[in-house]
Amino acid sequence: MIAIIDYQAGNLTSVFRALKWLKQECVVTKDYETLCSASHVIFPGVGAAGDAMFHLKRTGLDRVIIQLAREGKPLLGICLGTQIIFDFSEENTTPCLGILPGTVKRFPEDLMSSGALLKIPHMGWNSVSFRTNHPVFRGISDHAEFYFVHSFFPRPDSEEYVLGTTSYGIEFPSAVGAANVVAVQFHPEKSGRPGLAILENFCGWRGTDAE
Numbered sequence: 001m002i003a004i005i006d007y008q009a010g011n012l013t014s015v016f017r018a019l020k021w022l023k024q025e026c027v028v029t030k031d032y033e034t035l036c037s038a039s040h041v042i043f044p045g046v047g048a049a050g051d052a053m054f055h056l057k058r059t060g061l062d063r064v065i066i067q068l069a070r071e072g073k074p075l076l077g078i079c080l081g082t083q084i085i086f087d088f089s090e091e092n093t094t095p096c097l098g099i100l101p102g103t104v105k106r107f108p109e110d111l112m113s114s115g116a117l118l119k120i121p122h123m124g125w126n127s128v129s130f131r132t133n134h135p136v137f138r139g140i141s142d143h144a145e146f147y148f149v150h151s152f153f154p155r156p157d158s159e160e161y162v163l164g165t166t167s168y169g170i171e172f173p174s175a176v177g178a179a180n181v182v183a184v185q186f187h188p189e190k191s192g193r194p195g196l197a198i199l200e201n202f203c204g205w206r207g208t209d210a211e
Helices: 012-021 032-037 049-059 061-070 192-203
Strands: 002-005 026-029 040-043 075-078 102-106 122-127 145-150 152-156 162-168 170-178 181-184
Touching: 002 012, 002 032, 012 026, 012 192, 026 032, 032 061, 040 061, 040 192, 049 061, 061 075, 122 162, 145 192, 152 170
Parallel strands: 002 026, 002 040, 040 075, 075 181
Antiparallel strands: 102 152, 122 145, 162 170, 170 181
């Protein structure tokens, strides 16, 4: 069973529907026992880092997520769920979960492309250059595009955690991970067939890079 963490941070229903379309048994939950017994855990989210971390700490879900990651459970972060697995976010100057080492940065206000000022947030379709043959991204076309909506992006302390990058005025990490944790800045549940392929790959993943 796939558990989708319920911490009042949006896009839970769209993730649930995508998994149901893939015929995966899944549940949206904040229950400790359910999360621990799940085969895989998805940590989605939209919104602000400060609000998200406040709710996670108030409910104790922060400790649960850290425990699941340390125990080797396959964990997929999506958008805000990707950002707050790092040490710190510039958004609301927020200490985060520290599952992966690094910070979350805001896009510069003066981002340019072809002489034109780019809008923040980065919103819409964009490609990802995957760096490794990670099991979760296996079989994804180099021409595939994914749906983004964000003003902040992860900046891991080491390049070893960067699994894919995207260009939007600057090149930024859009897929990150280590061991049993993988996370994406885009929304696979809103990205058509390529996004569904990533979710399906994740559901069959056992949590190691070598598979």
